[in-house]
Amino acid sequence: MKGMATIRDVAKLAGVSVATVSRVLNKNGYVNKETEQKVVKAMQQLQYEPNAVARGLAGKQTGTIALILPDISNPFFPELARGIEDAAQRLGFTVILCNSDDQGQKEKSYIEVLRKKYVDGIIFASNTLGQEEVVQMKQSSLPFVILDRAVANQVCTVIRCNNYEGAKMAVQHLLDIGCQKIAHIYGPQELITARERLRGYEETVKGFPWYSPSLMVPGSFRFDGGLQAVEELLRLHPDVDGIFAGNDLMALGVLKGLKRKGIAVPDQIAVCGFDGISLTEIAEPELTTVAQPIYEMGAMAAEVLIKKIKTGDTNPGLFELEVRLIQRDSTRKRVRG
Numbered sequence: 001m002k003g004m005a006t007i008r009d010v011a012k013l014a015g016v017s018v019a020t021v022s023r024v025l026n027k028n029g030y031v032n033k034e035t036e037q038k039v040v041k042a043m044q045q046l047q048y049e050p051n052a053v054a055r056g057l058a059g060k061q062t063g064t065i066a067l068i069l070p071d072i073s074n075p076f077f078p079e080l081a082r083g084i085e086d087a088a089q090r091l092g093f094t095v096i097l098c099n100s101d102d103q104g105q106k107e108k109s110y111i112e113v114l115r116k117k118y119v120d121g122i123i124f125a126s127n128t129l130g131q132e133e134v135v136q137m138k139q140s141s142l143p144f145v146i147l148d149r150a151v152a153n154q155v156c157t158v159i160r161c162n163n164y165e166g167a168k169m170a171v172q173h174l175l176d177i178g179c180q181k182i183a184h185i186y187g188p189q190e191l192i193t194a195r196e197r198l199r200g201y202e203e204t205v206k207g208f209p210w211y212s213p214s215l216m217v218p219g220s221f222r223f224d225g226g227l228q229a230v231e232e233l234l235r236l237h238p239d240v241d242g243i244f245a246g247n248d249l250m251a252l253g254v255l256k257g258l259k260r261k262g263i264a265v266p267d268q269i270a271v272c273g274f275d276g277i278s279l280t281e282i283a284e285p286e287l288t289t290v291a292q293p294i295y296e297m298g299a300m301a302a303e304v305l306i307k308k309i310k311t312g313d314t315n316p317g318l319f320e321l322e323v324r325l326i327q328r329d330s331t332r333k334r335v336r337g
């Protein structure tokens, strides 16, 4: 697209450094004839349009990284952003925050704007980058990392938690407190985090005589998703006595739905969430959850990205962090006397 190519793209195509392209652009410093011709040819092929800001910034780091989040209304992501911003600030970088609303097209337009603004790197906490976009990002030479919603076998650097083991931990906890029939309210299955939690639930319970696929009910990773799903679940399985919700917002919706029905938590139905957002501490009853190291994941993503920016390292890598169970009143069954 005309005007979309950056100075980095020109340098890559011409096989020279950004600084060399800058010298050709600004006609300052020596560039041999052959190199200059390669640069000019690359500019023509890419329909490169230098602009004044770009020429000023050419080859320089701007000290800015961008973070693209999928849903700023979910408290998980502001807590993630807090870790990113604190780490970036410690390392002398500022952060531009973008909310994609889980919309791929909105995210693509953000990427185009960010490349023109010469951010030094991008943290993707969204999930709309497909394999093709990841390859394009790798070819663009703009450093980036993928945070949270990423498959482990990406060809780039991924920071995530162990969703599968975390789901098994949640279900095992409900079994340990004596639940006899456990359901799962799951997140959108286009998200790898939701898929891995569903898999962890199913692999833990499928051997029990009470297991049925209808014990897995779709939610939306949102509060109202949990509120509606628990209605459907109890219509199908009124004898359920344990619910594992795929994230804390849905678990809070489940608590609300059970309260509306006059069902006692945890004595009649125990509830466990996933994420570890701070709202779980003020819920009534306080919510048991499998907590992700949200702040630490964010800080690590910023540190890994900024190291890439400073060293030019392009090697892929997987950083998978452990989760931990935080037991609270929503699963603290009174020992039957």
Ligand code: RIB
Binding pocket: 074, 076, 148, 149, 191, 193, 194, 221, 246, 247, 248, 249, 274, 275
């Ligand atoms: O609550 C939002 C969910 O989306 C979290 O579980 C996080 O892992 C992300 O995938």
